[in-house]
Amino acid sequence: MVSSAGFPDFTRVVSKTIHAVVNVKNFSKKYSNQFDPFDFFFGFPDDFGNNRERKPQRNDIPGLHGSGVILSPDGYIVTNNHVIKDAEKIEITLNDQRTYKAKLIGTDPSTDIALLKINEKNLPFIYFSDSNKVQVGEWVLAIGNPFDLNSTVTAGIISAKNRSLGILRGETQSSIESFFQTDAAVNPGNSGGALINTNGELIGINTAISSASGNFIGYSFAAPSNLVAKVIQDIKKYGTVQRAYLGVKGIDLSKTEYLKVYNQETHQNIKSQQGFLIGEVFEKSGADDAGLKKGDIIKSIDGKPIQNIADLSFIVGTKHPGDKIRVIIIRNKQKKIFNVILKDLQGRKKIRTKEEITPSELLGAVFDPLSKESKKDLGIDYGIKIKEIRTGRLSAIGLEEGDIILSINGIKMKNPNDVNKVLKKYSGDVTIKSIKENGQVYIAGFEMN
Known part of the structure; x- marks a missing residue:
């Protein structure tokens, strides 16, 4: 729908979705003056690399607030893990100002996702969309509670896909980052809120902003809905995330500075190109069982091009132990195809029941x-x-x-x-x-x- 001024008219899609976005308040009595990896997005270190001093905060007022998205009429709500971390009590406020105590169902620091539940029925909710179909340049809306201002809507476009930012590495060594980048204005308090398409479907969960001031200056980042949906389904069904691993580490060939160091250390002359260069294959992993080797360059998985580490972590991150993937690699300038059965960290090839x-x-x-x-x-x-x-x-x-x-x-x-x-x-x-x-x-x- 287009307005008389020639710009898109979002009134219908906003009225359809705004009541399914909630305010999430975190009540915590934990004192902390530790560096939080998400501070990177709410205020950079100074020019000398020093983190600006933060006084210990007691968060029982509450001290943290963010947003959440209702996923079902019976009260399941998704938000960011960093929004509810360390909470002794979590309070949900609906768009109509009704408040509820939320139950924490499960968390996944690897993707910065948490699942909450409130005791209510017939709630408005938002359907997941297939984030694989999202295109750079399409219109999106961010709905959340920046600065505790409920039900704020901003518009923008998808600026880029599959961004890996490094913000989750302090939370877990198995972080999965493959963010949408958008220019829709997102500020502190938007975390955990909805990124929706023009059909009113959920394509992402707003997670971070890139800013030197702590406020929006042009770019924000959202976890894609397909990854979020997999995490939520696992938590509901199994109580925890059933994560699969390929069993390799190496170099993102889009990172020319890393490739230059690798070539110097190994006396090789691998050219900068799209793909993932395997630097190590973990023993008894799925990659090891299938025959992948150090020096192989992964070009695609299940027909999807691997252009960077974000592509690799996203595709594997949406899989379960026991899933089979088709991996195309380049070895000695020759294309080879491997069928890899993924395992969990303990080497199991199957999903475990509760x-x-x-x-x-x-x-x-x-x-x-x-x-x-x-x-x-x-x-x-x-x-x-x-x-x-x-x-x-x-x-x-x-x-x-x-x-x-x-x-x-x-x-x-x-x-x-x-x-x-x-x-x-x-x-x-x-x-x-x-x-x-x-x-x-x-x-x-x-x-x-």
Whole structure:
């Protein structure tokens, strides 16, 4: 539809979708003056590379707010993980000003996506669209709550696809970044809000802005709907994201500076071109089983060109363990085709049911018994230490590697198996008492489904 002035008329599509975008408020009592990777988009470091000083903030006022999108009439809501991170309570405000306490269903720091749920029926919602069909140059609308200004709508076009920005690497080593870039105005508070097409369909979740001032100056970035939908479906069905891995690392050939260093170190003369140069194949991975080798250049997967690392991470990121992909590579100037069966990080080739996933895995952590020395130093005779933390409930509430869990729901943790004993088949509120590495006692909770 075109207005009398010759510009698109978005009134119909806005009226169709605006009531499905909500305000998300994060109530947290966690003190923090740590650098957040998303500060990169809400204020760059100064010219000397130093991060501007931030005073510790107590976020129980609340201190954080963002946006969310209702995905179903029964109250499922998608937002960004960084919007609800460390939350003790999450409050949802609808467009008509009704407020609800939200339940955290699951998170995925690898894509910066979180799934919430409110207890309501017959809610307005937005359908997912196929983000693979989105074209550079098409009109889009961003709907959210910048600066806590509810139901703000801005318009722009898709400026680029498959942008990899590096903002999630501080959250997880298995980050998946393949953003839409748009010039629709997005500001702090828009995070987690909707990026929609002119049919009123959800094509992305607004995630970040690129700005030296902390406010919009021309570019914003959104996670594509196909990736978001896969994450949400996994969380709802399995309780966690069932992520597949190809099992390679290497060099994005669109990054000429990396390629130059690689050529110097290996005494090769690989030309800058589209594709992904394999620098290492992980043993017993799907790539290893199929016969991919160091030095191969991945040109396409399932018929889709691989132009950069964002293309590779997006395609594999939408797959499950056990899925088969067709990989075309260049080896010694010859094209070769491989059929690769993807695996998870533990080498499994199949999706696991909810019953097969332990509570420890849902929490996203590996635990060690607490050493006698640590017990003596702390003056306690119980506790377990977080040895490794991944995507899961503990990272979502602010726990980190090295933290010591004292109790879960008031039950003392004396060895790692106690976690599974307490939470196996448990449903309801979970309260975790822990000691941070700085000695601070930290109490936080979530709801177990």
